[in-house]
Amino acid sequence: MLAIICSLSVILCGCSDAVSSSVSDSAPDTSSVTSTAPQTTHATTLPQTTTTVTTVPVTEEPVQTELTTEQTEQPETQSSEYTDSAETEPQSEPPASQPETPSAPTDFEESFFDDALFIGDSITTGLYLYGYIDMSKVYAKMGLAPSTALYSDVDGVTLESKIKTDKPKKIYIMLGTNSVGYSDNDYLASCMEELVNSISSISKAKIYVLSIPPVTAYAEASYDNYLSKSAIDEYNRLLKTAISKTNAVFLDFHSVLTASDGYYYEEYHEMDGIHFMGSTYQVMLSFLEKHS
Amino acid sequence: MKINVTKKIIAGLICAAVAICVCGCSSGTASDSTASSTAESSSDNGSVSSAASAEEITDKILAEIEFPSKSEIKEDRRDDFYEVDIDKIESYSAYICGSGAYPDELAVFCMKSSNDTTAVKDMLEKRVEKQTASFKDYTPDEMYKIDGNNVVVSGNYVALIICSDNAKATEIFKSLTK
Structure with a gap:
């Protein structure tokens, strides 16, 4: 009898353990709810580097696109790994070209831009969408182009009105991505020249015009908008010439974002191969702070 | 014996x-x-889910649905995007696509009273109109996300849901706000 009772106890203890086990199994579910909390894409999650930029162009004398060749001389972080691998596995096929790693700095003081105004298209809207720059300092909207910036409005406010009201001391303009490929690049560059001259007529702000960013090879091939590497390069070249006729400063930001193959660094572009990643805005603001 | x-x-x-x-x-x-x-x-008896904060709801939705270039619109930036009487808000949480490439946006307002939801709903519907105007010609392929069912009211809660799976996000929202 005692044996029966003992057996029952053992069985029951086993059941009890099983129940406990099932309860504890469910515990991770609770924590998983917490662990799935979204991580915002802000400075804390972005790669930081204090490396001094040696390849970015100087403000007063914008460096030619040949600077891109300097970037090819940057050490490739995975090159040594590739060498090791090649030595240990000689039978393997030559790997695809290793992605280059950009080294542009990302540090900047937000207060530096307190008296600034950013003019641009959807790429520029990311400055406030990500929260790097206050929305009031960004005059940008989707589709804005060199030919429309003067006559368009953003939330009912014209550019002229915005500048007269805010009286910025630094104005940064990056426009053209929506138009390059569709319009003649000479015409677009002349529109930018007209835009700068118009702003200069109503404001004493220092004006900086940025070359437009590159695209990815994927975007170039998949987008039916003629936004090609060659068209972008041509526009940026013509833009530099056009801006040299004004009192604005041309800044070759394109070179900072461009790998040696002429396309975007992988780290800098959004999935569409055109827009910026969050960290790219840090690179942009760091670049502007150092060159304006 | x-x-x-x-x-x-x-x-x-x-x-x-x-x-x-x-x-x-x-x-x-x-x-x-x-x-x-x-x-x-968050289920059926509602006793727990009725206390779900706006942040808990957005967390749950974002855990289930892909959201590109997620950027949180914290309270210090809320007024830039949403005009709401702050005194009437019990809790709030919102995210937007930071790159400007996609229209994805998720905002949840838990109001102190269900009487306050109408004003928030109207405000969010105007926001949808604005985003529709911005994206319809710019990225037509993304317009399926702005499908006309983007503002949802449930009890004291109002949500703006613009994402790749509005139906699923709405289902999650409603399940947490019963």
């Missing part, structure tokens, strides 16, 4: 008592387990 019978009776009683105890514990454990899972999945 009587002693054996008595022993058998006692043993039987002990077994029954032990079985009852165990069943009781088991039942209690199952009950606790159910309650726990109910809390997590």
